[in-house]
Amino acid sequence: MAITGIGPILPGTFSVESFWAHLRQGRSQIGLLDRFDTTDFAVKLAAQVRDFDYKKFLPKLPEKFAARYSREILIVMAALEQARRDAGLAQDDVSPSRMGFVTSNSRGPMEWWCNKLEAHFEGEGSFVGHDMIPGLPGTPTSMAAMYSGIQGLVMNLSSACVGGYQALHVALRELESDTADVMFVGGYEFPLFRPMLEIYGANNLLTRETVASEAMKPYDSRRDGFAFGEGAMVLSLERLDRAVARGARIYALVDGVGCMNENNHPTSMDLTGEVTANFLRGVLRTVGRSLDGIDYFCGHGTATRYNDMAEGRAIKALYGDTTLRSQWAPMTSVKPIFGHMMGASGVVNIAASALMIHNQCLCPNINLEQPDPDCDWDHVAEGARETSVNQVLSMAFAIGSQTSAVAMSAPA
CATH class of the missing domain: 3.40.47.10 (Thiolase/Chalcone synthase)
Known part of the structure:
Protein backbone atom coordinates (compact mmCIF):
# COMPACT_ATOMS: atom_id res chain seq x y z
CA MET A 1 0.00 0.00 0.00
CA LEU A 253 5.09 1.75 0.75
CA VAL A 254 3.62 0.05 3.78
CA ASP A 255 4.51 -3.63 3.52
CA GLY A 256 2.74 -4.80 6.65
CA VAL A 257 1.84 -4.24 10.29
CA GLY A 258 2.47 -6.59 13.21
CA CYS A 259 0.58 -6.37 16.50
CA MET A 260 1.20 -8.36 19.68
CA ASN A 261 0.06 -8.40 23.28
CA GLU A 262 3.01 -9.51 25.42
CA ASN A 263 0.68 -10.60 28.21
CA ASN A 264 3.47 -9.84 30.65
CA HIS A 265 3.36 -6.59 32.64
CA PRO A 266 0.84 -3.71 32.61
CA THR A 267 3.35 -0.89 32.44
CA SER A 268 6.73 -2.17 31.25
CA MET A 269 8.01 -3.97 28.18
CA ASP A 270 9.87 -7.26 27.93
CA LEU A 271 13.29 -6.48 29.43
CA THR A 272 15.04 -9.61 28.16
CA GLY A 273 14.74 -8.45 24.56
CA GLU A 274 13.91 -11.96 23.37
CA VAL A 275 10.12 -11.57 23.21
CA THR A 276 10.31 -8.39 21.14
CA ALA A 277 13.08 -9.78 18.94
CA ASN A 278 11.01 -12.88 18.13
CA PHE A 279 8.04 -10.65 17.35
CA LEU A 280 10.13 -8.51 14.97
CA ARG A 281 11.46 -11.63 13.24
CA GLY A 282 7.87 -12.70 12.68
CA VAL A 283 6.98 -9.32 11.17
CA LEU A 284 9.95 -9.53 8.80
CA ARG A 285 8.98 -13.08 7.82
CA THR A 286 5.40 -12.08 7.12
CA VAL A 287 6.38 -9.26 4.76
CA GLY A 288 9.12 -11.31 3.08
CA ARG A 289 12.02 -9.21 4.31
CA SER A 290 15.35 -10.14 5.89
CA LEU A 291 17.09 -8.39 8.76
CA ASP A 292 20.19 -7.63 6.71
CA GLY A 293 18.00 -5.62 4.31
CA ILE A 294 16.77 -3.20 6.98
CA ASP A 295 18.35 0.24 6.60
CA TYR A 296 16.80 1.94 9.60
CA PHE A 297 14.77 1.37 12.77
CA CYS A 298 12.41 4.13 13.85
CA GLY A 299 12.42 3.60 17.60
CA HIS A 300 9.75 4.34 20.19
CA GLY A 301 12.37 6.27 22.16
CA THR A 302 10.51 7.82 25.10
CA ALA A 303 13.64 8.72 27.10
CA THR A 304 12.51 6.55 29.99
CA ARG A 305 14.84 3.96 31.52
CA TYR A 306 12.81 0.83 30.85
CA ASN A 307 11.81 1.81 27.30
CA ASP A 308 15.40 2.55 26.33
CA MET A 309 16.64 -0.62 27.99
CA ALA A 310 13.97 -2.82 26.41
CA GLU A 311 14.51 -1.46 22.90
CA GLY A 312 18.27 -1.81 23.22
CA ARG A 313 18.07 -5.40 24.40
CA ALA A 314 15.53 -6.25 21.71
CA ILE A 315 17.81 -4.99 18.95
CA LYS A 316 20.75 -6.85 20.49
CA ALA A 317 18.72 -10.08 20.63
CA LEU A 318 17.47 -9.52 17.09
CA TYR A 319 20.98 -9.33 15.66
CA GLY A 320 22.49 -11.89 18.02
CA ASP A 321 26.07 -12.20 19.16
CA THR A 322 27.50 -12.97 15.71
CA THR A 323 26.69 -9.60 14.12
CA LEU A 324 29.02 -6.72 14.90
CA ARG A 325 27.32 -3.59 16.21
CA SER A 326 28.87 -1.66 13.35
CA GLN A 327 26.68 -3.75 11.05
CA TRP A 328 23.43 -2.98 12.89
CA ALA A 329 21.04 -0.61 11.12
CA PRO A 330 20.79 2.84 12.76
CA MET A 331 17.93 3.52 15.17
CA THR A 332 16.70 6.95 16.27
CA SER A 333 13.75 8.52 18.01
CA VAL A 334 11.85 11.52 16.61
CA LYS A 335 10.12 12.29 19.93
CA PRO A 336 12.67 14.93 21.03
CA ILE A 337 11.40 17.02 18.10
CA PHE A 338 7.63 17.01 18.74
CA GLY A 339 7.37 15.49 22.22
CA HIS A 340 5.60 12.29 23.17
CA MET A 341 2.15 12.33 21.57
CA MET A 342 0.90 9.03 22.98
CA GLY A 343 -1.92 7.82 20.69
CA ALA A 344 -0.60 9.96 17.83
CA SER A 345 3.05 8.97 18.23
CA GLY A 346 2.83 5.94 15.95
CA VAL A 347 1.37 7.93 13.06
CA VAL A 348 4.08 10.57 13.53
CA ASN A 349 6.70 7.80 13.37
CA ILE A 350 5.20 6.43 10.14
CA ALA A 351 5.14 9.89 8.55
CA ALA A 352 8.75 10.54 9.59
CA SER A 353 9.88 7.15 8.26
CA ALA A 354 8.05 7.74 4.98
CA LEU A 355 9.84 11.05 4.47
CA MET A 356 13.23 9.54 5.31
CA ILE A 357 12.57 6.95 2.61
CA HIS A 358 11.29 9.56 0.18
CA ASN A 359 14.26 11.88 0.72
CA GLN A 360 16.84 9.09 1.17
CA CYS A 361 18.05 10.76 4.32
CA LEU A 362 18.14 9.70 7.97
CA CYS A 363 17.24 12.30 10.60
CA PRO A 364 19.34 12.63 13.73
CA ASN A 365 18.58 11.51 17.26
CA ILE A 366 19.11 14.87 18.95
CA ASN A 367 20.28 15.50 22.52
CA LEU A 368 22.43 12.36 22.54
CA GLU A 369 25.79 12.86 24.25
CA GLN A 370 26.32 9.84 26.51
CA PRO A 371 24.75 6.69 25.02
CA ASP A 372 23.43 4.28 27.62
CA PRO A 373 25.44 1.02 27.62
CA ASP A 374 22.24 -0.84 26.65
CA CYS A 375 21.78 1.58 23.73
CA ASP A 376 25.19 1.53 22.09
CA TRP A 377 24.27 1.62 18.40
CA ASP A 378 24.36 4.11 15.52
CA HIS A 379 22.05 7.01 16.51
CA VAL A 380 22.87 9.30 13.55
CA ALA A 381 23.86 11.71 16.32
CA GLU A 382 26.12 13.77 14.08
CA GLY A 383 23.19 15.24 12.10
CA ALA A 384 21.15 14.39 9.04
CA ARG A 385 22.75 11.68 6.91
CA GLU A 386 22.08 11.23 3.22
CA THR A 387 22.20 7.51 2.58
CA SER A 388 20.27 4.58 1.13
CA VAL A 389 16.97 4.23 3.02
CA ASN A 390 14.94 1.56 1.26
CA GLN A 391 13.63 -0.66 4.06
CA VAL A 392 12.48 0.56 7.46
CA LEU A 393 11.06 -1.08 10.56
CA SER A 394 9.17 1.26 12.88
CA MET A 395 8.31 0.20 16.44
CA ALA A 396 5.82 1.17 19.14
CA PHE A 397 5.17 -0.04 22.68
CA ALA A 398 2.27 0.74 24.97
CA ILE A 399 0.97 0.56 28.51
CA GLY A 400 -1.04 -2.62 28.69
CA SER A 401 1.76 -4.90 27.49
CA GLN A 402 1.26 -4.18 23.79
CA THR A 403 3.85 -4.09 21.02
CA SER A 404 3.52 -3.19 17.36
CA ALA A 405 5.74 -2.71 14.31
CA VAL A 406 5.33 -1.41 10.77
CA ALA A 407 7.48 -2.55 7.84
CA MET A 408 7.97 0.07 5.13
CA SER A 409 9.94 0.31 1.91
CA ALA A 410 10.75 2.56 -1.01
CA PRO A 411 8.67 2.26 -4.20
CA ALA A 412 10.47 0.54 -7.04
Missing part, protein backbone atom coordinates in the same frame (compact mmCIF):
# COMPACT_ATOMS: atom_id res chain seq x y z
CA ALA A 2 1.21 3.48 -0.87
CA ILE A 3 1.42 6.52 1.38
CA THR A 4 0.42 9.38 -0.90
CA GLY A 5 -0.42 12.19 1.51
CA ILE A 6 0.81 13.56 4.84
CA GLY A 7 -1.14 16.07 6.93
CA PRO A 8 0.55 17.48 10.05
CA ILE A 9 -0.87 19.97 12.53
CA LEU A 10 1.86 19.80 15.15
CA PRO A 11 3.87 22.20 17.31
CA GLY A 12 5.47 24.72 14.97
CA THR A 13 4.36 22.57 12.05
CA PHE A 14 1.50 23.15 9.62
CA SER A 15 2.93 21.58 6.46
CA VAL A 16 4.90 18.58 5.20
CA GLU A 17 7.77 20.91 4.39
CA SER A 18 8.09 22.26 7.93
CA PHE A 19 7.61 18.77 9.40
CA TRP A 20 10.54 17.47 7.34
CA ALA A 21 12.69 20.54 8.00
CA HIS A 22 12.33 20.16 11.77
CA LEU A 23 13.20 16.46 11.58
CA ARG A 24 16.13 16.84 9.21
CA GLN A 25 17.67 19.80 10.99
CA GLY A 26 16.97 18.43 14.47
CA ARG A 27 14.94 21.46 15.52
CA SER A 28 13.00 20.60 18.65
CA GLN A 29 9.57 22.19 19.00
CA ILE A 30 9.53 21.63 22.74
CA GLY A 31 9.40 24.84 24.78
CA LEU A 32 8.16 26.37 28.02
CA LEU A 33 4.71 25.15 28.99
CA ASP A 34 2.33 28.08 29.40
CA ARG A 35 -1.06 26.39 29.03
CA PHE A 36 -1.47 26.85 32.77
CA ASP A 37 0.52 28.42 35.62
CA THR A 38 3.53 26.19 36.30
CA THR A 39 5.05 28.32 39.08
CA ASP A 40 4.58 25.57 41.68
CA PHE A 41 4.78 22.73 39.19
CA ALA A 42 7.84 20.53 38.57
CA VAL A 43 7.13 20.05 34.86
CA LYS A 44 8.06 23.12 32.83
CA LEU A 45 8.34 21.91 29.23
CA ALA A 46 5.99 20.64 26.50
CA ALA A 47 5.49 20.88 22.75
CA GLN A 48 2.45 23.11 22.15
CA VAL A 49 0.52 23.92 18.99
CA ARG A 50 0.45 27.71 18.79
CA ASP A 51 -1.13 30.19 16.39
CA PHE A 52 -3.51 27.65 14.88
CA ASP A 53 -6.17 29.34 12.73
CA TYR A 54 -8.73 26.86 11.47
CA LYS A 55 -9.88 29.26 8.73
CA LYS A 56 -6.61 28.72 6.83
CA PHE A 57 -7.31 24.99 6.56
CA LEU A 58 -11.11 24.76 6.65
CA PRO A 59 -12.36 27.66 4.51
CA LYS A 60 -15.79 26.11 3.97
CA LEU A 61 -16.56 25.61 7.66
CA PRO A 62 -19.25 28.05 8.83
CA GLU A 63 -18.23 30.08 11.88
CA LYS A 64 -21.39 29.10 13.75
CA PHE A 65 -20.34 25.44 13.54
CA ALA A 66 -16.69 26.14 14.34
CA ALA A 67 -17.80 27.96 17.51
CA ARG A 68 -19.37 24.71 18.76
CA TYR A 69 -16.31 22.59 18.06
CA SER A 70 -13.35 22.19 20.37
CA ARG A 71 -9.81 23.12 19.35
CA GLU A 72 -9.10 19.38 19.25
CA ILE A 73 -11.85 18.75 16.68
CA LEU A 74 -10.74 21.65 14.47
CA ILE A 75 -7.10 20.51 14.49
CA VAL A 76 -8.02 16.94 13.45
CA MET A 77 -10.29 18.31 10.71
CA ALA A 78 -7.42 20.47 9.46
CA ALA A 79 -4.92 17.59 9.50
CA LEU A 80 -7.26 15.39 7.44
CA GLU A 81 -7.74 18.13 4.88
CA GLN A 82 -3.98 18.68 4.76
CA ALA A 83 -3.43 14.99 3.99
CA ARG A 84 -6.13 14.95 1.32
CA ARG A 85 -4.69 18.00 -0.42
CA ASP A 86 -1.12 16.72 -0.13
CA ALA A 87 -2.25 13.50 -1.83
CA GLY A 88 -3.65 15.54 -4.71
CA LEU A 89 -7.18 14.27 -4.08
CA ALA A 90 -10.14 16.51 -4.72
CA GLN A 91 -13.29 15.60 -2.81
CA ASP A 92 -15.01 14.39 -6.00
CA ASP A 93 -12.05 12.21 -7.13
CA VAL A 94 -13.18 9.24 -5.06
CA SER A 95 -16.67 7.99 -4.29
CA PRO A 96 -17.48 9.01 -0.68
CA SER A 97 -18.44 5.43 0.14
CA ARG A 98 -14.99 4.26 -1.01
CA MET A 99 -13.10 6.45 1.49
CA GLY A 100 -12.54 5.77 5.19
CA PHE A 101 -10.88 7.35 8.20
CA VAL A 102 -9.40 5.42 11.14
CA THR A 103 -7.71 7.23 14.01
CA SER A 104 -5.86 6.66 17.26
CA ASN A 105 -6.17 8.68 20.45
CA SER A 106 -5.35 7.55 23.95
CA ARG A 107 -7.12 9.98 26.26
CA GLY A 108 -10.05 11.43 24.34
CA PRO A 109 -11.29 14.97 25.15
CA MET A 110 -9.96 14.98 28.71
CA GLU A 111 -8.48 18.46 28.35
CA TRP A 112 -11.86 19.79 27.23
CA TRP A 113 -13.63 18.03 30.12
CA CYS A 114 -11.14 19.28 32.72
CA ASN A 115 -11.44 22.88 31.55
CA LYS A 116 -15.23 22.64 31.30
CA LEU A 117 -15.65 21.11 34.75
CA GLU A 118 -13.26 23.57 36.35
CA ALA A 119 -15.23 26.49 34.91
CA HIS A 120 -18.52 24.86 35.91
CA PHE A 121 -17.57 24.31 39.55
CA GLU A 122 -16.10 27.79 39.84
CA GLY A 123 -19.37 29.27 38.59
CA GLU A 124 -17.81 30.60 35.40
CA GLY A 125 -19.63 28.42 32.89
CA SER A 126 -22.41 25.93 32.37
CA PHE A 127 -23.09 22.94 30.16
CA VAL A 128 -25.16 23.49 27.01
CA GLY A 129 -26.76 21.18 24.47
CA HIS A 130 -24.01 21.26 21.87
CA ASP A 131 -21.41 20.19 24.46
CA MET A 132 -22.27 16.63 23.49
CA ILE A 133 -20.12 17.12 20.38
CA PRO A 134 -16.72 18.04 21.90
CA GLY A 135 -17.37 15.85 24.94
CA LEU A 136 -17.24 12.53 23.04
CA PRO A 137 -13.92 10.76 22.34
CA GLY A 138 -14.67 9.96 18.70
CA THR A 139 -16.11 13.26 17.49
CA PRO A 140 -12.81 14.70 16.12
CA THR A 141 -12.73 11.69 13.79
CA SER A 142 -16.40 11.78 12.80
CA MET A 143 -16.56 15.58 12.38
CA ALA A 144 -13.41 15.52 10.24
CA ALA A 145 -14.84 12.73 8.11
CA MET A 146 -18.07 14.68 7.60
CA TYR A 147 -16.23 17.81 6.50
CA SER A 148 -14.10 15.83 4.05
CA GLY A 149 -17.05 13.90 2.58
CA ILE A 150 -16.06 10.43 3.83
CA GLN A 151 -18.85 7.83 3.96
CA GLY A 152 -16.89 4.59 4.39
CA LEU A 153 -15.51 3.13 7.60
CA VAL A 154 -14.95 5.84 10.24
CA MET A 155 -13.66 4.78 13.65
CA ASN A 156 -11.42 5.79 16.53
CA LEU A 157 -9.16 3.41 18.49
CA SER A 158 -7.75 3.87 21.97
CA SER A 159 -4.74 1.61 22.57
CA ALA A 160 -2.23 4.13 23.89
CA CYS A 161 1.04 4.36 21.94
CA VAL A 162 0.40 1.38 19.62
CA GLY A 163 -2.99 2.75 18.54
CA GLY A 164 -1.63 4.44 15.42
CA TYR A 165 -0.19 1.18 14.12
CA GLN A 166 -3.44 -0.63 14.91
CA ALA A 167 -5.36 2.06 13.03
CA LEU A 168 -3.05 1.49 10.07
CA HIS A 169 -3.68 -2.26 10.35
CA VAL A 170 -7.45 -1.70 10.10
CA ALA A 171 -7.02 0.67 7.15
CA LEU A 172 -4.83 -1.82 5.28
CA ARG A 173 -7.54 -4.47 5.62
CA GLU A 174 -10.10 -2.12 4.11
CA LEU A 175 -7.82 -1.52 1.12
CA GLU A 176 -6.76 -5.14 0.73
CA SER A 177 -10.38 -6.33 0.74
CA ASP A 178 -11.27 -3.72 -1.91
CA THR A 179 -13.81 -2.20 0.45
CA ALA A 180 -12.13 1.19 0.01
CA ASP A 181 -10.01 2.99 -2.57
CA VAL A 182 -8.55 5.57 -0.18
CA MET A 183 -8.06 5.24 3.56
CA PHE A 184 -6.93 8.02 5.84
CA VAL A 185 -5.10 7.06 9.03
CA GLY A 186 -4.75 9.59 11.81
CA GLY A 187 -3.48 10.10 15.32
CA TYR A 188 -4.19 12.96 17.68
CA GLU A 189 -3.45 13.77 21.29
CA PHE A 190 -4.03 16.75 23.59
CA PRO A 191 -2.49 15.91 26.97
CA LEU A 192 -1.41 19.37 28.14
CA PHE A 193 -3.63 19.84 31.16
CA ARG A 194 -2.57 19.78 34.78
CA PRO A 195 -4.10 16.48 36.03
CA MET A 196 -2.56 14.57 33.13
CA LEU A 197 0.89 15.97 33.81
CA GLU A 198 0.49 15.37 37.54
CA ILE A 199 -0.27 11.67 36.95
CA TYR A 200 2.69 11.09 34.67
CA GLY A 201 4.92 13.30 36.80
CA ALA A 202 4.05 11.26 39.89
CA ASN A 203 5.35 8.19 38.04
CA ASN A 204 8.63 9.99 37.25
CA LEU A 205 7.99 9.74 33.51
CA LEU A 206 8.19 13.46 32.65
CA THR A 207 11.39 15.45 32.25
CA ARG A 208 12.22 18.04 34.91
CA GLU A 209 14.49 19.92 32.55
CA THR A 210 13.94 23.65 32.36
CA VAL A 211 16.08 24.25 29.25
CA ALA A 212 14.01 23.37 26.21
CA SER A 213 16.99 22.37 24.06
CA GLU A 214 17.89 19.66 26.61
CA ALA A 215 14.44 18.12 27.02
CA MET A 216 14.04 14.48 26.05
CA LYS A 217 17.25 12.52 25.71
CA PRO A 218 16.26 9.05 24.49
CA TYR A 219 18.96 6.36 24.65
CA ASP A 220 21.21 8.71 26.65
CA SER A 221 22.32 7.78 30.18
CA ARG A 222 21.38 11.35 31.26
CA ARG A 223 17.71 10.80 30.35
CA ASP A 224 15.07 11.88 32.85
CA GLY A 225 11.80 11.28 31.03
CA PHE A 226 9.78 12.74 28.19
CA ALA A 227 7.95 15.96 27.42
CA PHE A 228 4.39 15.72 26.19
CA GLY A 229 3.43 16.99 22.76
CA GLU A 230 0.05 17.78 21.25
CA GLY A 231 -1.49 17.91 17.79
CA ALA A 232 -2.61 15.66 14.96
CA MET A 233 -1.10 13.75 12.05
CA VAL A 234 -3.05 12.16 9.19
CA LEU A 235 -1.81 9.96 6.32
CA SER A 236 -3.47 9.11 3.01
CA LEU A 237 -3.13 5.50 1.80
CA GLU A 238 -4.06 3.83 -1.48
CA ARG A 239 -3.35 0.58 -3.24
CA LEU A 240 -0.14 0.92 -5.20
CA ASP A 241 -1.74 0.22 -8.59
CA ARG A 242 -4.31 2.97 -8.07
CA ALA A 243 -1.70 5.47 -6.92
CA VAL A 244 0.50 4.72 -9.93
CA ALA A 245 -2.44 4.89 -12.35
CA ARG A 246 -3.40 8.39 -11.24
CA GLY A 247 0.21 9.58 -11.19
CA ALA A 248 0.29 10.21 -7.46
CA ARG A 249 3.49 11.05 -5.61
CA ILE A 250 4.33 8.05 -3.45
CA TYR A 251 6.30 8.78 -0.30
CA ALA A 252 6.76 5.15 0.72
